[in-house]
Amino acid sequence: MNNPQVGIIMGSDSDLPVMQAAADFLKAASVSFEIKVVSAHRTPLRMVEYAQSASDRGLKVIIAGAGGAAHLPGMVASITNLPVIGVPVKSSNSIDGWDSILSILQMPNGIPVATVALNGSKNAGILACRILATNDDALADYLQNYQEEMKTAVLQKSRNVEGKFS
Amino acid sequence: MNNPQVGIIMGSDSDLPVMQAAADFLKAASVSFEIKVVSAHRTPLRMVEYAQSASDRGLKVIIAGAGGAAHLPGMVASITNLPVIGVPVKSSNSIDGWDSILSILQMPNGIPVATVALNGSKNAGILACRILATNDDALADYLQNYQEEMKTAVLQKSRNVEGKFS
Amino acid sequence: MNNPQVGIIMGSDSDLPVMQAAADFLKAASVSFEIKVVSAHRTPLRMVEYAQSASDRGLKVIIAGAGGAAHLPGMVASITNLPVIGVPVKSSNSIDGWDSILSILQMPNGIPVATVALNGSKNAGILACRILATNDDALADYLQNYQEEMKTAVLQKSRNVEGKFS
Amino acid sequence: MNNPQVGIIMGSDSDLPVMQAAADFLKAASVSFEIKVVSAHRTPLRMVEYAQSASDRGLKVIIAGAGGAAHLPGMVASITNLPVIGVPVKSSNSIDGWDSILSILQMPNGIPVATVALNGSKNAGILACRILATNDDALADYLQNYQEEMKTAVLQKSRNVEGKFS
Amino acid sequence: MNNPQVGIIMGSDSDLPVMQAAADFLKAASVSFEIKVVSAHRTPLRMVEYAQSASDRGLKVIIAGAGGAAHLPGMVASITNLPVIGVPVKSSNSIDGWDSILSILQMPNGIPVATVALNGSKNAGILACRILATNDDALADYLQNYQEEMKTAVLQKSRNVEGKFS
Amino acid sequence: MNNPQVGIIMGSDSDLPVMQAAADFLKAASVSFEIKVVSAHRTPLRMVEYAQSASDRGLKVIIAGAGGAAHLPGMVASITNLPVIGVPVKSSNSIDGWDSILSILQMPNGIPVATVALNGSKNAGILACRILATNDDALADYLQNYQEEMKTAVLQKSRNVEGKFS
Amino acid sequence: MNNPQVGIIMGSDSDLPVMQAAADFLKAASVSFEIKVVSAHRTPLRMVEYAQSASDRGLKVIIAGAGGAAHLPGMVASITNLPVIGVPVKSSNSIDGWDSILSILQMPNGIPVATVALNGSKNAGILACRILATNDDALADYLQNYQEEMKTAVLQKSRNVEGKFS
């Protein structure tokens, strides 16, 4: 996959089952992406290099997922000026996900991270598309169509539920 | 201010002291914006209209701040396909801000909100700029410069602190 | 089922296992109801229409269940003037239910939601009956009888427990 | 005030500054009410008598406010079959209001309490009106009008905010 | 079992698996007790009668276990003057036990409940014995002996652990 | 004051404003007590000696207050077999009192602490009296009378509140 | 194992599955250690003796793990002057680990405990090595090498993840 527009990184390969949904959405939307394991704590210099080179390599958006004391999204956002989307991952020793959420969300003034819901990597993928779609009409149409499909699916599900009580 | 690129909305005018920082950052960065009170609960249809027309009116990003059971960011994000940045506001009867944070952050799959820190409206302004800067080199330079200034300020502050102990 | 008095709506068909108990109680109490999937986020305009037409269609009470950033009960309550009962559902990625509870409970002044316990849809059904019973003596008798049956069941259970230790 | 339709009770006279807003709304809506201090813990038998006689005395709805280990709303709801609205009060030694909220909200199956937001007694008053309005068209009109006024107030506030940035 | 000194009550027979440990400890310590299901919410008047008659029937201590919005211990303590030990039970829809703990622990001034750990009914049994032992030397000796046995068990367990690493 | 029946200890003299209420209640009830600063962390051996000698010195009940990582009540309860009442104190760097509560309440099986509400030292005094009153009829009468006075005070306060709305 | 440098203690043998990782790391790093069950609550005097003699027996660092109201690390730190590392263990009746964390972390001024993550005993082992390595160059080299190995492992895992998407 050449010229990726979105970089998906995660602190550990154990985050892949959660982060997969971001990749899947981007793939379905025909948005090019790369995916890597970049650990803030185990590979700090690799993380610095990744963030420093991201814009020059053509990335437009970075999606970073991590759990526990999740420093990856915020640290990457402190080095690049690209929009960084943070995905709090509920890892095995997480305290119900609170640690992941708070250490991604509560960034100080000056360095924003666009945080999505706990384990919400699908929404990270959609948000990346919404960002890219501000200058890509075809992608905007794709998102519009996706929203219509969600609506249709709800209506079908409603009919199913209604049918059980009629 | 014509042709605003960013729409700043808030659930109540009591949110203005918090939301002001987003407007200030955008103004300093020469990004055009509009600012309104749009209440999800007191003016639901106005909110629907605002979100429905946002893209056609030329908005690229929406910043929505709200407190308590903060539905404004998520509801707007469900109607438009623009990237929506949510600012959890710690309002007077908020439970330490947890209600604002969770009702903005924990959106279901399909409808992302880019959530920033509690009362983090300055970061919402910066994030809006990072999004716009993916297609605006001058704005990207502005952000780069802003980051440099933050660095310089820290170095000066460090010298002050060091001076007190030498 | 014609002329329903109570509308049961839920944000997703995955909420049905929880919301079923409300329907079951209403059915046992011979209170007419309708049941639908109405998503605040996936079908926002359908939600608006549902709430706008509720009173004219003869509904007296609305029970709305949702999980995560649960906006359905509060948004419906902002459009209709009927009493709205909110059921926080502990959905799969919920943070122990706190997100569901706080985004339903912490409504701003002006727009109340009658919130019941986490997953407490049976109580939502009973509360709807208590509301209707303020003008329906037969239903009031039904509730009185139901309360007596609970008492009798406790006494029987107590005898069972006592028997294990005598 | 004869023949009150709504009973407002509170666990302590220190809850009055919070509970006043319920009374104010009912008064403005011309709904008759009574107001008393009834402590679940300091006057348990008085509480039992109050709940037992409530329906016979003509009350249609009970609003009960309490803080800390707030047992008043739930206990009253266990004795009467009227709809009981619970107002969690953030009292002086409350743990940020969590104790009040959870001990009112998390009622077991069989005994619902319609819980409103922390210190949300105004919404308790409005909810009582919504309940009564299911059989009182004039009151329904009053609520409709109140909702319109909220909308108008938001629009005016929005113009004020917009004016500061134009 | 005649002349019980300790009354064990619980809000539901589903609490028995937790509350059993209190009974077991009392039995082992040869302290007479009775055990019943007494629900604050489903049998409020039975609860009042139980608390009113407790002292006259010779009870010295009451152990009350309940989950969720757990009103039983506090309500009983408001009617009797006996020491009441509250056991927060983590019931099925409990929010991680916080609701049970806070609605038992956070009693207002004037009405104490001696709260033990979540699901800590064994400690409730021991605490009841410590209270009775203030006037029962044989029971005090029993407790002393129990404490010695715990110490011995720890030493044995330590040897086992040490053995695995030697 | 000779032959104290109750020992009041606290981890720091900064806890005295909170712990004073326990002493005041005991004094009013004519129950003899002693009061000391005994720090689990700053004077661990003094704490051990205090707990070891408590019963021999004639103490019947110990009230221990502490804040933050509050180890004093639990440690004393592990050395003596007297009933120990724990008062969680909300100290200056406490995290809203959660640390004090959890480190006192959540004792392991075998070592109970009778925990009262945050800053609830008055209730600790009352609970100590309830324990002593299991063998002191005069004290039981005092408590009965105290409960009656609380009831009378509530009735007077209710009349005051009612008067404001008549 | 003679002349242990590190003492690993835990409040219960049920903590061993968690605490094992500390021992494993020390063993791999060729750091001598001892391991024991020392309960603050079930063997308080043994705990005192352990802490009092630790330095004289040649220990340099103590690792103490405990769950619930976890007093062991703090109490040991109050008696010895050695650095004490606290491991909060998520025991069976723990409230999601909050009790363990707060009762270890929130020590008062004067008595520090070096707290690691919930169940983070491996990090306790590494931290003990970092402390010892301040005067042990070989151990410092070992840690440096360990860090390199972590980096290499991440790179390999990244290649695996990348391979799934190429």
Place this chain on the structure above:
Amino acid sequence: MNNPQVGIIMGSDSDLPVMQAAADFLKAASVSFEIKVVSAHRTPLRMVEYAQSASDRGLKVIIAGAGGAAHLPGMVASITNLPVIGVPVKSSNSIDGWDSILSILQMPNGIPVATVALNGSKNAGILACRILATNDDALADYLQNYQEEMKTAVLQKSRNVEGKFS
């Protein structure tokens, strides 16, 4: 101050009022230290350089304080192999300190941070001394003496408290 043994760093000069206590303790103990503002987010590369050079410059221990999404302690610990002590600072927009605590404490396996209490910088200073004292007998004596002084102070305070009640 030449050849500092301890490096004190903080994310912002607004952390100085909290972090001062660490410096004060080290100064009183005659332990050499340096103090700087090093922001993980505003000066990420400065932070990397600081951590990379720390050991070579002769530092033995690093104390790092930060608030909100506090990445400084963990990031420094990922680059150096020195023991790093983390001080969670309750900054102005912190959510009661939970964000600071969790983002410092919950480090993944491999990278430990020795976390002290919220705002517990004095304990960070003492812990640094305990670490250094493992190879510095004079410092160990200083700590021993400090502990004795704390004990003496408690005894004096106890006499003052006792005096108020005699």
